[in-house]
Structures are given as structure tokens and as C-alpha cells.
Amino acid sequence: MIDKVKEFLAEVSAFNATTSEEIETFRIKFLGKKGILNDLFAEFKNVATADRKEFGQVLNSLKNNAQEKVNQLKESLENNQELKGIYGDLTKPEEPIELGARHPISIVKNKIIDVFSRVGFNVSEGPEIEDDWHNFTALNLPEYHPARDMQDTFFIEKDPDILLRTHTSSVQVRYMESHKPPIRTISPGRVFRNEDISARSHCIFHQVEGLYIDTDVSFADLKQTLLYFTKEMFGKSKIRLRPSYFPFTEPSAEVDIYWGLETEVDYKITKGTGWLEIMGCGMVDPNVLKNANIDSEKYSGYAFGMGIERIAMLLYQIPDIRMFYENDIRFLEQFKSVL
Ligand code: DAH
8 A cells, every 4th residue: 555655645746737637637637626635535544553653644644745746837838928028038049040141143233342442433323214314315326327226125105205224334324424524433223125034144143334534544454453353353353345336436346254264164164265255344435424524635544344143253263144033042142142
């Protein structure tokens, strides 16, 4: 009989509960009217006289321990509920805070801004919905100029033409109209072209335009600035300027950087030449200065324009331009560590 009570003692001490229902069941089982303790006390008279003292002692311990257990469990349950209160369960481990990632287009845009701001360029912006003057005519692209076909345009309204800007060169014109030289500005922004979407091109993409106007600005200044940019941006120190044509610059050039031929990827992206085209540039055509009311006898300047997607694709070896716009979290979260 005493052994039986000792087993119950062990059961009581091992017992644990997390809900008030569990505690109540336990209380009824041991301390209830028809509970174990009452049954055991009823057995008292059947215990041999010699054992009565010990039996009485263990029985009392069982009663006290059971009562104490109930009190203890009730108290800790109440404490927990109090803590939960309006703040929820404060004893729960904190959920990990997910770090976000900047979009690669923003990363590259910020990097370009940073490089140019170190040599005195400010940042300017213009509207995405443009008029014909700022997107074409003022940039030396009068109506029926064949070079307008170089940039397939989304029109919003006809006569007078309102359109989605096809390049950020439109911001050049706006900036010159509202600021006096010296001008040193870069204009990042989104541009739109009515083109088929493929791995290489998209109808929406981003450009950064650069503009420098002052007295005595020469082609050598342009080249030096671009060399500084490619060193800072790509860590490459060899560029070449290939003669090209843009209506708003004269002379115009295409800028290639020497990427190198060290890896298989280098061979692939440079088509085995080691050279990569990264932007267009030139000396601002005097007609463009005149259109923006800047004295072309006194001032000269250079301009350049580049695609942000193209640069991001090179820097991060992104094979398909569409990846920038799909918002696939598996793609975006790879940029978590880049600021
Ligand atoms: N606007 C040109 C384009 O979208 C890029 C460009 C070329 C801008 C030469 C310039 C420049 O300022 O001088 O293709």
C-alpha cells in the first residue's frame, strides 16, 4: 500500500500541464471528492497498525504535494497569460527579421550617380511623358528626320505629339532651358520604345544621360571623364571611341571598354574581341545649344548616354533583360548583400 502511495508521489512530482483543463483534470484525479486521496484515506483503517504512522506521513505528503502542484501550475499559467496580453507571448523567440534587397537597377543607378557626383555632377530628372520638342525637335531631330526611326516611339496623342520619352536626352534640353552654364548634370530615368521584347531588349528600360556645358569644353575633357568613369565603375582602364552618329552631337562616338579575354564569359560577351560597347557620346551640337537658348559661340559641351540594364547585365552576368521586370524573389534576393 505504501509503495502504491510512493508511485503516486512520483506521478505528482513528474506532472506538468500547459492548459487549465489539464490542471483541473489532475486536481479532480487526486484531490476531488472521488479522487485518489479520499480513496486512500478510506483505506487507512485497513492498514496494519505498525505501518499506520508511515502510511499517514506519505499520504499527507501526497496530499500536500498534489495541492502545491495545482497551485504552482495555475500560477505559472496565469503569469504566461498576463505576459501574452496585448503584446502576444513575450516569452516566444523573436521571428527573424527578413532583410530586403535593392533592385539591381537601383544599385547600378546609385553607383553611376555616386561616381559622377564625385566629380561635380548633380542629378536631374524630367517627365516620362514628353512633348515632341524635348524628345526630338530640340535635339536636332526635326519632323521627318530619318533618325527618328532609330527610336520607335509610343505616341499618346498626335498633333501636337505627346509621347513616352524614348531617351533621357530629353532631360538635357529641359535642364539647359532652365539653367545657365556651367552645367554638369546626370539624368537617370525610365525610357520607352515600341520594340519587341527579347532576352536583349525590352520596351521599357533605363538610361543615364550626362551633360557638361562650359566655356572651352573639349573632346579631350569628354574622353578623360569617360575614362575616369570606366575605371571607377568597372575597374577597367582602357577605352576606345569609335566614330558614330547621333543627331544631337557632332562629332559623335560610341564608347567601347576593353573588358579583356580572360574567361570563357569574356569571350562570349565580347564576341571574342575583348571589347564591349557601353555608351554613346559626343560634343553637343551647336544647334541643340541654340534651341535651349545657350550661346553656342561662347559655350560648348559634351553629352553621353548609357543603358542601365546593359551595365547591370555586365556587372552581374545577368543573361536575360526580362529578369529585371519579373520580380522573381529568387532573382531579387541575390542582391541582398549589395548596397
Ligand atoms: N540618346 C541616345 C540613345 O538613346 C544615347 C546618347 C548618345 C545620348 C549620345 C547622348 C549622346 O547624350 O551624346 O540611344
